[in-house]
Amino acid sequence: MGFLRPPLAIRMHAADNVAIIANDGGLPAGTVMPAGVAEGLVLRDKVPQGHKVALTDLAPGQAIVRYNVPVGFARQAIPAGSWVHERLLDIPAARALQDLPMATVKPEQQEALEGFAFEGYVNSDGSVGTRNLLAITTTVQCVAGVVKIAVERIERELLPIFPHVDGVVGLEHSYGCGVAIDAPGAEIPIRTLRNISLNPNFGGEVMVVSLGCEKLQPDRLLPPGSFPIHGAHDKDQGLDLVCLQDEAHVGFMSMVDSIVQSAKPHLQRLNARRRQTVPASALVVGVQCGGSDAFSGVTANPAVGYMADLIVRAGGTVMFSENTEVRDAVEQLTSRAATPEVAQAIVRELGWYDQYLERGRADRTANTTPGNKAGGLSNIAEKAMGSIIKSGSAAIAHVLSPGEKLRSDQKGLVFAATPASDFICGTLQLAAGMNVHVFTTGRGTPYGLQACPVVKVATRTDLATRWHDLMDMNAGRIADGEMTIEEAGHALFLLMLDVASGRKTWAEHWKLHNALVLFNPAPIT
């Protein structure tokens, strides 16, 4: 920053007929490109940063190729040096879910990575937390206001007595009543809530606040046997439950008192825990992008993909998600599946999601926001190619349906099928058992989660500089020529281990977090 860089165009594959302009502020018409992928090319238009420039003359109907795949077809003749914006191209049709290559690619077995560790909280089920949090599970939105006030009191009165507890999280959501609770699809929000309350960062302590008359009754949310029980006195009682409509409650403050009293034994047990050294294989990383631009698929996402490979080599788990952002690259997923059964599961999840979108009459322009387009991403086909790079190169070992929890034997690269919505994807990855989240952004978003640290990676130096106290890493240095993708991926891997060990992210520093948002494909009544 602060000095003029020579004009720079970045091409992702030798077969591409477009490249993107890397310079801050873009480049003016008349710019002559210096040595590099577009040597001697004269820009016919002003091309904004992150946007595509035609490297050759493109005929009407010709494929616009980026990442060596067609991301669109020219609507008209596009001379070399032109700005290729989304109005100049037609979106390719989605690949049908038939006749796909199933588990055909055998990724090279990568060497195991030994010797990496972090300091985490070991839970009785063998999972490992990266934070030591008390969660208060709620069955229904009706109780949210009371729980919020109880949480404030716990923070004020109890946390100073229990200094080894990192915080208290009220698991607020909009579900629980006024919903078709037996309809197909209702199992998704219900198991999401159940599995979030069992997230490794909550140490196996489960306490529930219910209203009393709601549809989602506590024993439906957490049936006997689905949750751990602590302490002798709890054995007879089963679930540790505060019911606001209980006749013992006289007045509002008695409800708050009940919740605060219930929290105490949980806080005592959490407070006795200490971090201990565990191998990097205990990482369960969810990767996601949001507020994407054309640099997402050039800098931050490839660095995340390299990090994902390192975590898989270290024996850990990496989840990638965002159905609508991988749908256009479905062949790459099914071919990389470890077994034909895994490939079938990918087709099953994406097929189910296609039908879900069709029911709502969402078309293929529904994903890609105005910000994506302003950032140079013309359509979902182009966005998908840049998004899927986050998954790295390992074989896809497992597939999770929305809201499902990883079993302890499910390690390696996992496709956790979720919507691409940042909040819903993050919520479902928490339910799957994520203990660290990595989030890439080009346009910029202050996204955070309360239950799990979120490491945010900027795709551009310009964003990383302006949002210096929100972005945890600057992958824009790759486009600046200061770092290779491998170097950035390795640095990110080390940063993830640090954060897992307790180093605060910027979002944690500012206590920034977004709401839990449940995916409920079933009707509201």
Ligand code: CA
């Ligand atoms: Ca997203």
